[in-house]
Amino acid sequence: MEPKHLVQLAAILDCGSINLAARKLNVTQPTLTRNMQTLEMQAGGSLFNRSRHGVRQTPLGEALAREGRVIESAVWSAQQSAVRYGLGMKSETRVGVGPLMASLVMHRVTERLLQHYEQLSVLIQVASPGLMLDQLNRGELDLVIGPLVVSATHKLERQLLFEDELAVYASGSHPLAGAERVEISDLNDFDWINLGTYTFFGESPVELLQRAGVERFNTAIAVSGDAAIGLNAMASGQYLSLMPARLTSQAEQVFGLKRLPVDGDFGRRDMYLWYRPAVGNDAVMALIRESILEVLGLV
Structure with missing residues (x-):
């Protein structure tokens, strides 16, 4: 299978129309149609159904489009890395955090990071814990700061950052x-x-x-x-x-x-550093941990 065909399939399903996808991808509609016919032959099944209201994905099309989005995301990340390198930012750290951490803490953490690493490019992504851990597992993030997720893959490691309720x-x-x-x-x-x-x-x-x-x-x-x-x-x-x-x-x-001084137990929300085993001792990750604890007055 051609990787670009998977990306094109994702665009068709996201746009809901072959014509709209062709404009977005800057290819002709006949070319896009031929590519989808080729992909269907290789996959052994229909990728989407056509109607006057547009296209509707099949289970096979949904599965292949998901891979196409991963490819597109990886290409975009590579392009951004090249741009940052061209601007003189020689290294990059990609951190996933939740909304409160992003709004209240990370601006002070990034200031400290850039004081220590002048050519470091810091990418902060705000999303749900489950989504960010999937991205971490695929190598799209370097570190995730989030709560305990029971369904998290065993391939990831974690260490307690701070206890919270x-x-x-x-x-x-x-x-x-x-x-x-x-x-x-x-x-x-x-x-x-x-x-x-x-x-x-x-x-x-x-x-x-x-x-x-x-x-x-x-x-x-x-x-x-x-x-x-x-x-x-x-x-x-x-x-x-x-x-x-x-x-x-x-x-x-x-x-x-x-x-409020409520007489009740609403549960815990302890926070962890999630990472792949290969980056567990990374100096940047250690500085992020230290900076967060300092912002929160825990050191």
């Missing part, structure tokens, strides 16, 4: 903010913001609240990928949110957040 937060103007003690029942009937609701790696925020005994609540806002949206909404004083305490401590003053 989930706690209930509100702004200083929230009705519960001034209470000396908050019972679980006091949390009923409030609106909540869920950060990372669609970032599955364990129990969801809804499941955690229910397990802790909160019976009635409304998820007013759910945020995935950008913590700043939720943090700014929290500052309005209308919402509660279940958040990791150590990380959120970096946002308390800026966003006027306050940890």
Whole structure:
């Protein structure tokens, strides 16, 4: 199989149309059609079904398109590495982090990295833990900072970065903010913001609240990928949110957040450094670890 044919298949399925994909890829529609016919012959089955509404993938087409996207991503990464090298950045570190870590900690970590390594290029990617660990396993990331993922592949190694627990937060103007003690029942009937609701790696925020005994609540806002949206909404004083305490401590003053003294257990959110065995002793990884702990006041 031609790798470019797999990339072209991914473009067709993503665009939903051979014509649109041809424009995106800057090839003619007849050429693209012939390439797909060749790929179907080699794969031994239909890759997509055509209709007046566009194309719909078959299971075989979906599987091959997935590989095409991997190839396209690898080519893009290689191109970016070449560009950075041309700009004088002779080395690169690719780090995957979650939304809160990205918003509250990583800007200070990257400053310290660049002070030590003037020609280092740092790529920060924000995504779900499961997705980032898959990318780490494929060699598309060098390091992931994230929670324990039960389904993570055994090929990866991890070390505990810091321990953390989930706690209930509100702004200083929230009705519960001034209470000396908050019972679980006091949390009923409030609106909540869920950060990372669609970032599955364990129990969801809804499941955690229910397990802790909160019976009635409304998820007013759910945020995935950008913590700043939720943090700014929290500052309005209308919402509660279940958040990791150590990380959120970096946002308390800026966003006027306050940890509520709730008598309840909402679970842990310990953070780990995930890496492939070959880079476990990397000096850059060690500096990232040290910098994060310093930002959080843990050293």
